[in-house]
Amino acid sequence: MSASSTLKEIANFPNHVAVVPDGNGRWAERRGLPRFEGHRAGVENMHSVIEYFNKLQLKYLTLYTFSTENWKRPQEEITGLLHLLEEVIDKEILELHKKGVRLRHLGRLDELSPDLQQAINKAVELTKNNTGMTLSLAFNYGGRTEILDAVHHIIAKGIPPQNIDEELFNSYLYTAGLPDVDLVIRTAGELRLSNFLIWQSAYSEYYSTNVLWPDFNNKEIDKALLSYSQRRRRFGGL
Ligand code: IPE
Ligand code: MG
Numbered sequence: 001m002s003a004s005s006t007l008k009e010i011a012n013f014p015n016h017v018a019v020v021p022d023g024n025g026r027w028a029e030r031r032g033l034p035r036f037e038g039h040r041a042g043v044e045n046m047h048s049v050i051e052y053f054n055k056l057q058l059k060y061l062t063l064y065t066f067s068t069e070n071w072k073r074p075q076e077e078i079t080g081l082l083h084l085l086e087e088v089i090d091k092e093i094l095e096l097h098k099k100g101v102r103l104r105h106l107g108r109l110d111e112l113s114p115d116l117q118q119a120i121n122k123a124v125e126l127t128k129n130n131t132g133m134t135l136s137l138a139f140n141y142g143g144r145t146e147i148l149d150a151v152h153h154i155i156a157k158g159i160p161p162q163n164i165d166e167e168l169f170n171s172y173l174y175t176a177g178l179p180d181v182d183l184v185i186r187t188a189g190e191l192r193l194s195n196f197l198i199w200q201s202a203y204s205e206y207y208s209t210n211v212l213w214p215d216f217n218n219k220e221i222d223k224a225l226l227s228y229s230q231r232r233r234r235f236g237g238l
Helices: 003-009 024-030 035-055 068-072 075-098 114-127 143-156 166-170 218-229
Strands: 016-020 060-067 102-106 134-141 183-186 205-208
Touching: 024 035, 035 060, 035 075, 035 218, 060 068, 060 075, 068 075, 075 114, 075 134, 102 114, 134 143, 143 166, 183 218, 205 218
Parallel strands: 016 060, 016 183, 060 134, 102 134, 183 205
Antiparallel strands: none
16 A cells, blocks of 8 residues: 555544645755746655645645745846746646646636736646645735635625624635645645635645745655644644
């Protein structure tokens, strides 16, 4: 039996894993390369991570690919990163579709370039009826913006306050229909949430590793899953 199938059978396999890939810049710096090369390696690693989680039959995987705060970076880095992400969606989508992966987008789409919007829309549309892993790309995503967008919609619809409960609120988030996050993984040793799924990860388990994102391989995923499987989640109870 392979390590991965053993892992899948251990108790407490998560339903929804959300990842904050960090450390592309540091990875490049350590090799004396420009930051862009770190992003290139990081995007390549997304491919392997998606493939491995899919093999493990994870149901929901969410990746923080570009935050609303990333617009503060130098223009050149933003352009490079966005081009890379657009390229990768176009390049990978047919293979993902073949594997039955369903793609979702979380974030403000209308602030992205028309080409990028089209690439994302096309990929979401193509895969919308797939029944395999749901891969959500948080792209131009911010947790506070998401909550405000939901509030605006609820008010615009004239929904009376007594009807607003957690279930209704959930249905106005970008993540409508997705389950709460069980495990948040962050690489490069940072211990921050950085405005990522702040509503949906209220009861998540956190896992942080010093490994930089481009080096976060299958063995590192196994370690994260093993750590998760040993936690006892109490959701505020005993
Ligand atoms: C993560 O790597 C990639 C994105 C935020 C898109 P960073 O670019 O943040 O890498 P460091 O933190 O500078 O090493
Ligand atoms: Mg960083």
